[in-house]
Amino acid sequence: METGSKMHMKEWLIVQIESGIYEGLCWEDEEKTMFRIPWKHAAKKDYKQTADAALFKAWAVYKGKHREGRDKADPTMWKTRLRCALNKSPDFQEVPERNQLDITEPYKVYLIVQDGGQAKPTESHQTKDQVTIPVKRSSMNPGSLEKQFHCEKESFQASKEERKLLTDDLMREHLYCELNENKPQSQGSTPIPFLSPTLTITDFRMQVSLIYHGQKVMQVFTKSPDGCFILQGCVPVGNEQIYGPCTAQQLPFPSPSSVPLPLCKAEAMNRLLCHLERGVLIWVAPDGVFIKRFCQGRVYWSGPLAPRSDKPNKLEREKTFKLLDSTTFLNELQSCLQGRGPSPSYEIELCFGEEYPDPNIPKAKKLIMAQVVPLFAVDLLQKFKVSEMEEKWTNLSTDPGEEEM
Template identity: 30%
Template sequence: HSLPKPQFSSWLLKQVETGQYAGLCYVEPNKFRVPWKHNSRKDCSDEDSKIFRAWAVASGKINEFPNDKARWKTNFRCALNNLSVRFKMVKDNSKNSDDPHKVYEIINTAQNQDGLATRDPWEDADIIPDIYSSSTEYLLSANEHDLVNDLMALGLGSQSTEEQPWTENYGQQNQPATESYPVAAENNPQLLPVQQICYGVTPAPVLTSPQPGLFDLEVSIHYRKKEMVKMTLNTPRLQLHYNSEALGYEAFKLCFPSTDGLLDHKQIEYTNRILNSIQRGLFLEVQETGIYAWRQDRCHVFASTSDPSLANAEPAKLPQNTMVELLNFEKFVNELKQFKENNGRSPEYTITMCFGEKFPDGKPLEKKLIVVKVVPLICRHLHEMAQMEGASSLYSSNVSLQISHNSLYDLISSCFPLQTAEDPMRDAALFPNQI
């Protein structure tokens, strides 16, 4: 049996104190430096990657990439950046040719820890029934039978007669090969450079004009009531992953934050089970016709644009390795027209995705362990404009938006040039129905 994965913050500080890693040491009582030599340098040795390899071993990732120094470093960087509540980078000397390194400040001292304890704690008696009381059909780990037994011993009610794991059960032979991942066309002119981000590195706002573009998205990640990440991105493609970037795919890489900033041990345990099953996670694609998703790995994902508090809302589980439409722009525009004519309710455009738990099921969203919300800002802009200024504003010359068009593509193109290619289904080939 492998050892449990340690908490990164305490693990890292212990490594700093050992003095066993060249260049990893304290520079002040509350600051330490980490060697950060680029792998492409000719003088890069095993010693330079020692701390990155050590975390790959401690986190259990070494078996996935036993000889990949770049992946060791990415794994370490994600874990470090995820802990912005604990560590803050104060110097980036990674480009220094003589001594490349980064300096981090320990910002969550013992005094601050006491302050954290006054925050709204998670009730132990509440969390486990909340996760499993509706049914135990969505279990997370390969040891699902052990988990069922544990839950039954806690008196959490009967199991569903038709048990389905929270994660897909498939053998190694069914996993798609690396070259089978969606690969962007090399000559596609509008592709953005590959980017990756881990929690703690929030990009600057991308909105430079009052009107958002088609690719402007507000993305937030929530672990129960705690908002872990909130950022505004400008990208046609987004990968939501957990330390498992899909190499060779042009997308903004957003790593789920670690649980090190959480307080409740049960919440941490069950959230980690979901995170470890997310892996390559989910791709989101913004096309001219709508927003689409592609689930890559075992963790079940439920998505909806409906009001999550509605008990009769139908849970929609995303199938694996299949492109699924999450939001249809034409439907949104038609609903917006009806809303303005007082013939319909306010259109829904916030995409809510729940990882590892059935959703929506009528329970409060803040009870869910991992929730991602994606808001296309052009939809929010049109909706708010319609609410604040009335129907006449949608036809005014200063706005130049023709709500009579049948799709958001036409609606936006009448206002400003699109960032997308001419063919509205240009990317359909990126997501075949089967891998």
């Protein structure tokens, strides 16, 4: 397919299905209303990028997001792009009950929505806007459920421990959180008791603060779903070819003269800024917070997924790093709500040009730092606090023995 063709995604996918060139991509029914799309996880031992990422790569090439022979292969990003496109398109709807994600050759099933507005097969009981909180299913009676949520799990990098877990449950990309309105939960279920059952992790905004030598010089709330460049100067033209038309918000470093600094510190900061011309790109996706370093200057970080809390964590150049995992955050939030753990961490710190964390030098002494806060995490924690206060007030109001204590 030539980049620039005007076919919509629905037309493009039908052409790919009919072509028969992608193994596992086929019609699910004789009426050709549903189709299977291969969905093998990159962490599986028998994963082969050439075959298993072929369709995802083709979509990236078709949309101008990848140039063969010029851009680095990024199969995880290719898969994420196609998945997001399918989820956002009104022409498709996933059919979770037909998915087979724990077999040797896993696949998902999607329904092609007809022009008349038929949304899904009659056997499906899920709504399009449902989101998943990853917890294990309980044996609760379905009639007692208030709502079910669905969420996809993507892993950019898998450690040895994660690979062991993924062996058992890797392909279960749709997991369920069950909320019971009136009855006590059965043993083994782990619900999040939000007052409102509407939970959707589609808020990709961030609060980004720039800090010079311990002094905040800028704070921005990003709006673009493509994230934010933190850099010196303008985004290089080459990056537009990697990410398509650059719609990521640009956050340039302010001049060191914007804060009172000793002359030696100001000079050191100016020298450092010269090496941050290509900066870093940081963004929020449904499965977490990610970053990619483009600048020559070294960048270090701390955050929920940092391998070390007391020694420097360096970002390698031209490599995507996952800074926060949505699944882990939600699991920790559940544990916190049930009194089994502390409040989950979600703040991310970047340090430019100097090793960080550094137990010998406080962060207030670092020349240039950035603090990144994903707003979806802030929103969930705020809901948690409201729910917690409501529950305490209810207990005080209804406990007949409260006055006797």
